[in-house]
Amino acid sequence: MRTLRLSVRARLTAWYGGFFLLAGVVLVALNYVLVSAQLPQVDSFAIAVGGPPLGPADQTQVVTTLEDYRSEALNTLLLQSGVGLVVTTALAGLVGWVLASRVLEPLQAITATAHRLEVEDLGRRINLDGPDDELKELADTFDGMLDRLATAFDSQKRFVANASHELRTPLAIQRTLIEVALADEHASDDVKRLGGHLLATNVRSERLIDGLLLLARSDRGLGRREPVELDHLVEDALYTFRHEPQDISLVAEPVAVLGDAVLLTHLVTNLLRNACTHNHQDGNVAVTVRGTNPVLVVANTGAVIPADAVPGLFEPFRRLADTRGGGAGLGLSIVRSIALAHQGNVTAYPIDGGGLCVEVNLPVTDVRSTATYGKIT
Template sequence: MNLRTRLTAWYGGVFLIAGAALIAINYFLTVAALPDAAGFAVAAAEPATPGLVQDRVFLIEEYRSDVLGTLLLWSVVALVAAAVLAVWLGWVVAGRVLEPLQSITATAHRLEAERLDQRIGLDGPDDELKELADTFDGMLDRLAGAFDSQKRFVANASHELRTPLAVQRTLIEVSMSGPESTPELERLGRHLLDANERSERLIDGLLQLARSDRGLATRSPVRLDQIVTDEIESCAYLAAERDVEVKSVVRRWVVEGDPVLLAQLVGNLLRNAILHNAPGGHVDVRVDGSLTVTNSGPVVPADAVPGLFEPFRRLRADRTGSTTGSGLGLSIVRSVVRAHQGVVRARPNGGGGLVVEVNLGETQVRQPL
């Protein structure tokens, strides 16, 4: 039972109690005001006319009974009718009273960590409800400021870290190509370049994650099918290197959003499906009202699927203990999907691998061409 129903029940119950008390008071006052048959018989007793007195007493008693019965009947009818009206009015009044609370609840439902731009902005007298709404808006202002500060820090730190990594890569490559280079130095250089590349991928992932977490400043029509085709071509070398076959069924489709972020979303899904696969495996891509990427590979436990969308969460490492990615691929996918007000779901694929489905939400421009 919701609060509005409970308030209506309280209004109706209070009215019934007050109405019943009013009927009882009115009944007893009427009883006191009507002629008393016993008193009349004592006052009018005459030895010569006993039959006349008895007739009058009977008439008075019948009159009292008829008046009280009619009064009680119509009082109950009026109470029932008024109770129905009171319940209806109580429902309406409760709705008006709770309307600010419904506005607060609706705003809270629309909020996410990446969408803190919603405000209640309640108008009206300075009562307790307006104070609650203003307090809620103030809290959202502080949260939005904190999240923006955190995202700016991540973005700025990622930008600052890219410069020294580029310098390190150049120094390593120069040392490896120098005349005094030895096999041991080249082997060490390759390890350092691998570590440098992993660091660059991590920083690039953090940049994309910070950018998508800030949401979309502008939107434009984007050919999602074309982006999928381009990303499949760009991942062809990686798929051939890993001995993974990529098959696609792509329907021409237009979505509204950011083309760079959508390309990052598709690319991350494809690279994740190829890297976490087995030699001779396959990746199936389908665009038909939604984007679905299915890959073969190791068996993925169902309880491990939700954690794959968390940053730096990996299912397993290879024999050397290193990983094939930065652990941000699916985190970026989820962040980009949320920035486009969409939904991403994943489930284990029968026989091994993962099925990831992306729905970007219906818009006016999301129509097949």
């Protein structure tokens, strides 16, 4: 059952109108009691007017007339007071709506500023004018928070850029030195064997650093948003996996999502690499792109995965005990981080008989006709 959701302005108007109506009802009731007490009482009227005693018929007529008079007067009072109360309550509700709108204008300005904020554009501020009250204090506090956030984001971007340069440069130099040593025709077998191990370690270190930097970048959110043809992006990514021994199939609908094409390419590539790495030699990978949620689905064969172990796969550096392939355990963490940066989400569940199915939900901006593709060659 859906709960009715009222805005703050509507609730303030309802409270204002409700209290006004309650006060009006109390006032009408008090007025009714006072007027009723001032009207002549039937029992004491004959004594009050004096004069010769009345006969039974005349007494009955006087009582009936007085009762009709009192009843008509009180009914008229209630009717006119009720009409006046309804009209003034409606006017009070209209005035309450206008006053609530004026009072909530600063909050609307704060909300509008928050909606317009982007990671690459944290320079927007509210700069609220007006009396030095609680709402202006709130707006100034929000502006101060944005100043601190902008400083933190700038510091993080500089750190990531510097770390990228400082970490990649020595690894590139090491790789070059190892390759030069391995290319020496006089190198012994032990040197070549050691060089091969060092080169493999160097490659894993480079992948780990690239993954960590990508994870840090996606955790910052999106710097820009643009329409991305997800089906074309998946096709291009699958082309790089054409030499994999697994059978890779694709069923795709042309779908456009709003986001960063580079980050989405990393998302798809990490999903495909994870599906191929943690798979049987003669296994298969099924990729589906569709316009209804989930937008992207990647399912693969492989070892049986316990259901309680699946949530941990999205944590950095978390791998199953029997996982092979030399990965750093960042693939699904990066996928989740990129999906969250696009206001999406990722879910996964084990497949009966072995393997994993990963579903990615992303905001869809366009859906068109369906296309089916077979084996990627």
